[in-house]
Amino acid sequence: MNYIDGFRNPEVAAQFVRMIAEQGRALAGQGRRVRIMEVCGSHTMAIGRYGIRQLLPENVELISGPGCPVCVTDPGYIDTAIALAGKGAILATFGDMIRVPGSDSDLTACRSGGGDVRVCYSPSAAVELARAHPEREVVFLAIGFETTIAPVVSIVEEALRAGVRNVSLLTAFKLVPPALHALLADKEIKIDAFLCPAHVSAIIGSRAYEPFAAAYRVPCVIAGFEPLDILYGVHGILGQALKNEARVENQYARVVRPEGNPKAQARIARYLEPVDASWRGIGVIPSSGLGLRTEFAAYDAERKFGLPVRPGRQHAGCRCGDVIKGKLRPTACALFAKVCNPDQPVGPCMVSAEGTCAAYFKYTLPEEKRGGGK
Ligand code: SF4
Known part of the structure; x- marks a missing residue:
């Protein structure tokens, strides 16, 4: 059995399902339902792919939260990107942004209409593009959670080192902990526990969740992406619920450390500072984003072009x-x-x-x- 197969072992999975069923019965005996929110798009996909939702007792619910950076990006961000293309900039982006709707259009339509939109597979491609087109401005669409922020901000580091001035970032970086705070503070949303993201936690560390567990009395369990990781995570959460505990449990210790990744944190802090950020569907959350520090304004597309991102409109029927x-x-x-x-x-x-x-x-x-x- 290889390393990954070990986390997909059907017999072990069946044991977990039985143990979770027992925990569900015990909670039902106390008249309790448990709503567990996952805040990681990769967890959402893994839960769907392995049919994990269907394996859980009726009173244990998995709900998906703001775990996908593309999904939480405000339509106004796309509007500004399209406006930048209209000013002659080359837009460099990861492929998943291409069809994200802005208020009235998207980048695919922008490209069809003559906008120069290029899909990149790594942030450093933006600097290469800028070198290849010194007469043009290259704008990289810099979105993402803590996981991708450090590699994306390396564009500025690389451009500074190489003396490249015609590249900039249109930033919409988002931070997970402030979003969790905002969700927990919203009385219309019932969340009993968080299945905390794996990759983000590798950067911010397991300690970052301690304020939620303590202040809101919600168990926070960090889990990996394999089916056994997720079942183990649910089992850990239900175990805490039965004991009326609310702790941070790091079940992904093979990757996540309590302190996170200090090197990535230092790079982020060197170039970026907290800013209020607008989340699609949630609105503006104070200090929930990161923007370039003033000393790096020359690499900030909004300031360079005088085109600030403003809140946009989403499709009327879209929920x-x-x-x-x-x-x-x-x-x-x-x-x-x-x-x-x-x-x-x-x-x-x-x-x-x-x-x-x-x-x-x-x-x-x-x-x-x-x-x-x-
Ligand atoms: S329109 Fe409905 S189904 Fe489509 S993305 Fe929006 S919420 Fe989802």
Whole structure:
């Protein structure tokens, strides 16, 4: 058995399912339901792919939160990117941004209309593009959670080292802990525990969740992406619930340390500072984003072009905002699989490979109902 197969062992999984069923019965005996929010798009996909939701007792619910950076990006960000292309900039982006809707259009339409939009596979490609086109400005669409921030901000480091001035970042970096605070403070959303993200936790460390566990009395369990990781995580959460505990438990200790990754944290702090950030569906959360420090303003596309990102409009029928907050299952959206599918997405939660609507479409719909959608 190889390393990965060890985390997919069906007999061990069956044992976990039995233990979780027992925990569910014990909680039901106390008249309790447990709503566990995962805040990582890779968890959302793994839960769908391995059918984990269907393996849990009726009174244990997995709900998806704001775990996909593309999905939480405000439509106004896309509007500003399109405006930058209109000013002649080359837009460099990871592929998952290409079909994310802005208020009225997206980058695919922008490209069809003559905008220079290029898909990159690494941040350093933006600096290479800038060197290849010294007469043009290259703007990198810099979105992401803590996991991707350090590698993306290396564009500035690399540009400074090489003396490249015609590259800049349109930043919409987001931080997970402030979003968890905002969700817990919203009385309309019932969250009993967090299945904490794996990759983000590798950067920020398990200690970053201690304030939530203590202040809001919610168990926070960090888990990996394999099916046994997730089942083990759910088992840990239910174990805490039964004992009325609320602790941070790091079940992904093979990757995540209490202090996180100090090297990545130092690089982030060197170039970026906290800013208020607008999250699609949630609104502005104080100090929940990171923007370039003033000393690096020459690499900040908003300041360089005088084009600040302003809140945009989402499609009237799209419920991505409620999906992102865990208030609505995608299948309860009137457009789900009727008008909105991965081939013709109406909202970002259906566009992104890590979006909740895309996960439900791919893993809960029978083949014949998926039609052309993948
Ligand atoms: S199914 Fe489509 S329209 Fe509905 S919330 Fe999801 S992305 Fe938006």
